[in-house]
Amino acid sequence: MKIKHAAIFLLAIFLLLMAFSNRAYAQATFPVDTTKLAERADETTTVSLDKNMLQFASRFLSSNDEDREARRIIANLDGIYVRTFEFKTPNAYSASELEAFRRPFAGPEWSHIVSVHGKEPNEDTDIYMRLVNGEVRGMFILAAEKEELTFVHILGPIKPEDLDQLSGNFGIPKRHGTKQQPRKEDEL
């Protein structure tokens, strides 16, 4: 009987630890909860690549310039997680929601290195770096526009030259972003 109770107790502890570690892992991979945004968004883009997936993908990157740069950038990363939410109506999220997304990065581990606020409401960009023993071990970008909200979480060491590469020549796509929808101005 005692053994049975002990076994149940140990199982309960194990399950509890699993639950917490899963939550901790989820938090580490994506530190903000975007479920409500996803419910409201007209279009959502989700990319979740942990270390294994990055290493797997690396094998299939080709030798063209963009792929080579990508292979170099992701070589030491532990994960890349992107969430983009597009809304048909502007200002579909509030300033207080944005503040809530910023809160996890107020801690000592994160440095708020860029904060740009546009003239219009909901046109802000924030960039945070995670420093461990003086080394960059992660980056978080929150880019807010009237009809789009983007989160980028990169785990692992990011070098300044990687950022240069990303913000310079990297990834001007062959088909630039989403297809242009016909606009009122296009009418003849």
Place this chain on the structure above:
Amino acid sequence: MDEIEKALKTALQREPAPSGFADQVLRKASMRSMPVVPPVFPPLVPWWRMFPVRWAVAGVVVVACMVGGVAEHARQQRIRGEQARQKVLLALRITGTKLRQVQRQVVQRQVDKSDEEGAEPR
């Protein structure tokens, strides 16, 4: 027109479109206009009409399944790999776009600040 405006007219003269531009547009336009022709499949031959060769066919089918299984696995792996590659590129492109957006916002700030400083009375 002052000096800067004349200089702008010179600097902003029209550039010719890249060679082959018109051909490419015309080709794409004609592809969009082409009707889609559905594929035509030959009529199936009922298997019982193939009685004399059915055992050979069965053997071939078994071997083909085995080889096909391996090939199919490799194919699935390549598909998954290509999907992973596309995801990596998409993630890095989105990141690059947002970083460029910040750069642009910072430049806009500098332009606005220069304007304010220039507009201040001396």
Place this chain on the structure above:
Amino acid sequence: MNPSWRTLEALLDKHQAMVFSIALRITGNRELAEEVAQDVFLELHRRLESVQSEEHALFWLRKVAAHRTIDAARRTARMPETVADVADLPGEGNQADPLLAQRLQQLVAELPEKMKAVIVLRYQEDLMPEEISQTLSMPVATVKSNLQRGLEILRRKTERVLR
């Protein structure tokens, strides 16, 4: 029967340089400019039957090229890293100040998108402010203000080169 000008081929022949140049000056990227310019002509092809005259086609092409390029430039928000990304130096009439032309191209490329579009339509396309206003669906006063501010910025930044 269709008049001879109302074919995609004829309109491409006449206006491809204009559309491509507008896209190039505003995006600062040749590849992107080519893509936008193609999209504009393909859109025109879809609507060809609705084009009423050659002038109408020209107006429509300018308008759509400007709008789509501004959108594309905002999406990519790329600043050209080298002047080679923008145009080559114009061949004629610029022997005196090749550096100034190069500098101006770079400075124009760094302006905010709408200001850039106003400058390009004024000095590349020779449009008057009222025409720019119709092309960009922008009040005339805003066009004039963007022109004035844009020129002030360019004057200040090229002062040394002009002396």
